[in-house]
Amino acid sequence: MELTRKRTELKKLRGYDFYQSLGSPKKVLAPMVQMSELPFRLYMRKQGVELCYSPMMISKHFHSSRRFRKRNLHFHQKDRPLFVQFAGNDPNVVLKSAQYVENKCDAIDFNMGCPQQRVAGKGHYGSFLLDTEEDRQLCVEIVKKLDQNLIVPVTCKIRLIPSSEDKLVGDIEKTITFAKQLEKAGCAILAVHGRTRFNKGRTMTKTNWGAIARVKESLTIPVIANGSVKTFQDYKDCLKESKADAVMVAMGCLDNPLLFLNKGNDGELNWEKERRVCTKEFLEFVFEQQKEKQLLVVKEKTIRNHIYHIVGKQFFRAPQLRERLSSIEEMVKAVTELDQVLTQKEKEKKNHEIENEKENEKEIKVEQIENNQKELEIEKEKL
Ligand SMILES: Cc1cc2nc3c(=O)[nH]c(=O)nc-3n(C[C@H](O)[C@H](O)[C@H](O)COP(=O)(O)O)c2cc1C
Structure with a gap:
């Protein structure tokens, strides 16, 4: 695949047409700050990964600093297909950031999953944009803007929207409504981490793959399931239970880069x-x-x-x-x-x-x- 593409060369694909153009990847390396960087992405592609995400780039910094761009995001012609992920809450800033790299990747991913209070909470982006209807509409606006102005498709990564009774548990209906709005706004592929933003750290429970299945059933675009996959057996179970098109793995691949090759499983x-x-x-x-x-x-x-x-x-x-x-x-x-x-x-x-x-x-x-x-x-x- 070419490292750069010209605006005129591309007919923009969406949904399954886009997914199939990438070779219908099933094994996906998750976006990970400081970890899903170029060397690890290249290495993981040798270990069976078929699609990689860059670490999350904070659009405010990416847009304003050439130094930040140079230091934090690296490309290689063998590192494809690649989705570059951005976080932010200003449609223009997210778009301008994405435009710096749109000709070097296959899609721009919009982050609505980061749960870190220190960064995403303070800056008000990531999963902190899922709490109110107003913020969710801002996300929809950002996705629409990216879809209308970029040469590559826009994809999204979300968590479950917390239910008002128990924040550890997802409000599936609300999440489905929002996912449909993202799809309508132009989201080409949706990655769903089947936990809420509160379901982390010491209170973390197993990912709700069934909830991902509910989201998948209500959309027409491909869905990537994410969460709680530590072994090859988990990967197979997750695919089956979530009914998703692909499975995205973060921690499991850090601990065992051979996971997708069905090696190094527990007790082996x-x-x-x-x-x-x-x-x-x-x-x-x-x-x-x-x-x-x-x-x-x-x-x-x-x-x-x-x-x-x-x-x-x-x-x-x-x-x-x-x-x-x-x-x-x-x-x-x-x-x-x-x-x-x-x-x-x-x-x-x-x-x-x-x-x-x-x-x-x-x-x-x-x-x-x-x-x-x-x-x-x-x-x-x-x-
Ligand atoms: C070290 C680390 C960094 C992460 N950075 C990001 C990120 O940049 N963007 C993002 O959307 N999620 C990020 N995540 C969340 C993962 O992509 C994933 O959604 C989460 O870890 C659940 O998947 P897992 O059970 O396979 O670990 C990060 C996770 C880890 C462990």
């Missing part, structure tokens, strides 16, 4: 070792890309976060290795060493177990000999 043998192999592969991949100068910007903090997720706490408990995560090259070496250290530890553990077994056998034999001797002595005495 040797997964701990696989994790390290996977991390090394990811780092080596990033390192190679860097060497080839294809990816000029790789944030090491982001890479460290990925190591943390994939390898787990294990790595960060090894201070001598932790201190060495200063460059990608060093990280590759450190993970290799961790692999060696842990393999050595595993070997030692096994040797120890073998030694213990031998000791036990020896003791049993000695006991048997002693018993035999005792029996002989008793026999002798009898004689």
Whole structure:
């Protein structure tokens, strides 16, 4: 796919025509601030992902700062199909931001899902725009504006609208009404995170895939289900239960980048070792890309976060290795060493177990000999 497209080359597709033009992707990498960045997106495409979202870009900053744009969003010709996600509450600012990148991606996604009080709450965007009818109409206006003015389709990501009785639970009817309004405004594909904005952190419960199914049934555009997918089996269950066209995964892919390949599922043998192999592969991949100068910007903090997720706490408990995560090259070496250290530890553990077994056998034999001797002595005495 070409990295850039000209305005005149495109006939704008919507709904299933658009979805099919992308190859009807089923396995989707979720938008993730600081995580679904270019290196991880490219790596995940090698692990079965068929569509990626950029991290959320706050349109106010993206629009006003060239530096922000350069530092926070990177493109690559192999990184397609790609939806670039924006958050905001001013139709003109969201549109202007989107216009900077519309010829380098396949769709512009409008974020109505971010639940973070510190950012989205303060700035009044993301899922904080779902609470009142007035704000929901503002979202509809933004989507309409994007659809009417961009060369690429506009897509949306929402959460369930909280019910007035219990904020942890979604008001399905309200969510359906809103989803229909988004569709009418020009939304080409809708991603639904089946939880409300209050359903997070310590109070988080399992995603309501049934609610996503209700939304899907009431629309004619493709729907992407999101939430609570940690294993390949979850992916299959979610597809079935939500009746969605595709499944979007965030945390599950951070913890196990091989999820969509049906590898490294819970309880699978040797997964701990696989994790390290996977991390090394990811780092080596990033390192190679860097060497080839294809990816000029790789944030090491982001890479460290990925190591943390994939390898787990294990790595960060090894201070001598932790201190060495200063460059990608060093990280590759450190993970290799961790692999060696842990393999050595595993070997030692096994040797120890073998030694213990031998000791036990020896003791049993000695006991048997002693018993035999005792029996002989008793026999002798009898004689
Ligand atoms: C580290 C992280 C960053 C996230 N950043 C974004 C974001 O930029 N935009 C967005 O719409 N959702 C964001 N989310 C939410 C996810 O896209 C997803 O909706 C949520 O994690 C539920 O999916 P999961 O159960 O597969 O993790 C983020 C989630 C995580 C864990």
